Amino acid sequence: MERKQEARNPFYRVVALNDQTEDPAIWGKNFPLQYDDYRRTVDQQRTRFGGSEAIPRTPTKADPRSIVAQSRLEEDPRLKSMWAGYAFAKDFREERGHAYMLDDQTYTERQVVVKQPGTCMHCHASVYVPYKKLGEGDLMKGFEKMNQMPYTEARKLVEHPVTCIDCHDPESMALRVTRPGFIEGIRALKASQGVTDYDVNKMATRQEMRAFVCGQCHVEYYFKGPEKRLVYPWAKGLKVENIMAYYEENPHNDWTHAETGAALLKAQHPEFELWNQGIHARSGVTCADCHMPYKREGALKISDHHVRSPLLNVNRACQTCHKWSEDELRARAETEQERTYKMRNIAMDALMALIADIKAAKASGLPDARLAEARKMQRYAQFYLDFVEAENSLGFHAPGEAVRILGESIDFSRKGQVALRQLTAAK
Structure with missing residues (x-):
């Protein structure tokens, strides 16, 4: 009887929550099991190709x-060359x-290297909550002001990392999207698919929301x-070539490479984009299904x-x-990651070779106009490689797609070298 009663009343409303309650500890009074799990995200544990180690440092x-x-950067110094002249060449940690x-x-x-915006x-x-306060109740206006x-x-306006209110409605506990960048980005993506005026919080299914909140x-x-407005470049699609096409139509450069003079783009953390190309997404499996799987606590089923x-x-x-053993499943995942890692290293070597060749061509006195094609190929090769490098599954979210992207990165690097060889031959 006790378990049946527990199942009928999934939580006890100890405190009242509202749309201004951002402190997760207050939410934790109503949801202690979830809050205890949330606090465990301080854990640092490595997997074979990911995770993080706890490295001691002296506070300053x-x-x-x-x-x-x-x-x-210490694990792979080639990253410093890839990002030469950009802040990531100064500090990039797991x-x-x-x-x-x-x-x-x-x-x-x-x-320290660059003064970053509130974006x-x-x-x-x-x-x-800070967006709503800045915008006097208008989420989008607050977003624009903070950007x-x-x-x-x-930084003075925020107190917490991601918390309960960022993903849950405090009244119903339903999942919701609160980030303006995603609200606008998914609307642009849906428009490209023929769906007009898409409202993610009204039109997405519950299962879709288990991916969208992430x-x-x-x-x-x-x-x-x-104005440093945050934009998700999805108006042409989610594949790397769609995003690259968007950047070509909406000219944008993150920085100019310090050694080659190429105008480059820094990929961020495109887990959502790569996951969308994989078998799990095709099968309706979301981020939460794997990274926040259901579990039993007494009679309760919680994420x-x-x-x-x-x-x-x-x-x-x-x-x-x-329905295979843990060892078998882990081995399968690590096999996919190992293949991606090997291709990533080949692509990195190819990019390093292109950078070295452009530097040599510059040193020989070739004018910028004649280096344009090689620099364009560096832009493409670097972004395609970085799209996988910056993505946190080392290809597992879509193994075939990750290897394809890296293969094309290698091709761009080699095409850049060929362009330089042709210039040399024409002298």
């Missing part, structure tokens, strides 16, 4: 963190759990214009809010659908 006045993740997302953005050395808060903080603020000023932040984006790699939770994340 400028950076009070005593633990950080390992440096990707991603950590949601608990660290705000602090790691606040204290990254990239903040960055969109995917690194709980911004729903244009210096990062240091915007896709609010785990996406490719850029800062548009002097595991200890968001992490499915490879650290194979039993619930994978074996619900796949």
